[in-house]
Structure formats: structure tokens, C-alpha cells
Amino acid sequence: MHRFFLPSEQCQESSIFLNGREAHHAQHVVRVRRGERVAVLDGAGQECLCEVQGFDRDSVRLTLIEKRIHPPPSCRVTLVQAVPKGKIMEAIIQKATELGVFRIVPLLSERVVTQLEDKASAHKTGKWQLAAIEAIKQCGSAWLPVVEPPLTPNQFLARAESFELSLLASLQSGSRPPRDYFRAFHAKLGRIPKSVSVWVGPEGDFTPTETDLIKANGVLPITLGRLVLRTETAAIYCLSVLSYELQSPPSDEASPAQP
Numbered sequence: 001m002h003r004f005f006l007p008s009e010q011c012q013e014s015s016i017f018l019n020g021r022e023a024h025h026a027q028h029v030v031r032v033r034r035g036e037r038v039a040v041l042d043g044a045g046q047e048c049l050c051e052v053q054g055f056d057r058d059s060v061r062l063t064l065i066e067k068r069i070h071p072p073p074s075c076r077v078t079l080v081q082a083v084p085k086g087k088i089m090e091a092i093i094q095k096a097t098e099l100g101v102f103r104i105v106p107l108l109s110e111r112v113v114t115q116l117e118d119k120a121s122a123h124k125t126g127k128w129q130l131a132a133i134e135a136i137k138q139c140g141s142a143w144l145p146v147v148e149p150p151l152t153p154n155q156f157l158a159r160a161e162s163f164e165l166s167l168l169a170s171l172q173s174g175s176r177p178p179r180d181y182f183r184a185f186h187a188k189l190g191r192i193p194k195s196v197s198v199w200v201g202p203e204g205d206f207t208p209t210e211t212d213l214i215k216a217n218g219v220l221p222i223t224l225g226r227l228v229l230r231t232e233t234a235a236i237y238c239l240s241v242l243s244y245e246l247q248s249p250p251s252d253e254a255s256p257a258q259p
Helices: 020-029 088-098 118-139 153-158 178-189 208-216 231-247
Strands: 003-005 015-019 037-041 046-055 059-069 076-082 103-107 165-169 195-200 220-222
Touching: 003 020, 003 118, 015 020, 015 046, 020 059, 037 059, 076 088, 076 231, 088 103, 088 118, 088 231, 103 118, 103 153, 153 208, 165 178, 165 208, 165 231, 178 220, 178 231, 195 231, 208 220
Parallel strands: 003 037, 076 103, 076 195, 165 195, 165 220
Antiparallel strands: 015 059, 037 046, 046 059
């Protein structure tokens, strides 16, 4: 079944209209037919099962058959990702969406090659959000990750946001496997965390000063194994581990490290 995206306010009536990019995709890319059933996602937990009724020059008319409401994820994962050069960030956002991330915060750290002015930042943010939209249409997620405008580490930390567990992918010695911290959390509270952030640095990692600052704000360093990973690989690794740990609460048998 083909999937499309519309904001929630456009999914309230019994007749739903695909316009612009979505209409073009329906008519000229996947070539839906009258009577065909399609799904419309609003990115806020609602999935509308619809039937194609007809076509106008710039729109596709759908009739609502059924609404399905999907609850939000039990844990909201925020990826704090240093911006790589080129189009790699779009690939990271695509994979992060498929792995169930709730929010993505692009980070302009000291070793990030790409530095964005206000206009370029707004353009990039819009493009990155479109990458997330295309990803939910592909994977069927009812929840669209929010892609925020890029920030520096200092700007993000200045918000003093609260997470139940905050992790930092680190190349420094003394970093622990992420499972240690999940076990410790579960042993202490008897449940999985409801909010997690994970920081992933640029090629060459965060600078020592940045790493010290991040850790000073209660972010726990984790190891990703013996090998040095590219930033996009590190992001997928971290989110895959988080997805596994959040779906498989650790047992109390292992001796946990205290966060």
C-alpha cells in the first residue's frame, strides 16, 4: 500500500486532498488508480486508510475509510548529531527515522566542516525535515521526527533540557558499553527510561574541551567498540543499540554501572 504525508489539520474531513509534492508523487511516480487504497500519515500518531476517488490537475481526491491512532513511543529518543559534509546528514536522518528516533538536533561542533548562516540553516533544516517525511512514508511510522535548526554544543546545553538517560558516543578511554547504563537504570527504577539523548560527534570526534563540557552536564560516555566508525555509522550503531535496549529491558542479573 502506498503511503503519503499530510499535516494533521488536512486530515480531519471525510474527503482528503493530496496537493503539491504528494499529488505529484501519487499521480506521476507511483501512479495510483481510482479505487486503490492508500494510507495517509500525519506524523502525529494518526494513520488514515483512504480510497482514491479521482484526480484534478494538481490534486488527488481521497475518501477516508478508517482512522488508526498509534500511541507515541514509550521512550522519546533525541539524536544530537554533529553535521557531516555533503548529503550524509540526509542519510543519517533517513536511517534515524527508520530506527524510531523522536527528534534530531543537528550540531555545529568545532570540527564540523559545514558552517551555516541563518538563511542556509533554514534551507537545510527544511530539506532535512523533508528527508524525515520521505522516511516515514517508506517505513510506515506514524510519528514524524522533528528536525531542529542547527545549534552549537553550548547553545544546546544552555537549554538545560532534562533526559532520563543521556549518552555520548566517545573515543576516549573509560567509556562503557551502553548496556551498562541501561542495566543500571533498570536496576534502580525497574523500568526503561522515558527519554534518552545520544550525542554523536563529527569525524575525529568532539574536541577534548567539548567532550569535557558535555560530560560535565551529566552525559555518560559510551564505547562503540574497538574500531573507529564514521559519524553516519556511529549514529546508526547508537540508535540500533538504543532500539534493542528499549525493546528488551535488561535483567537484574548483571552488575550494573551506576549512572
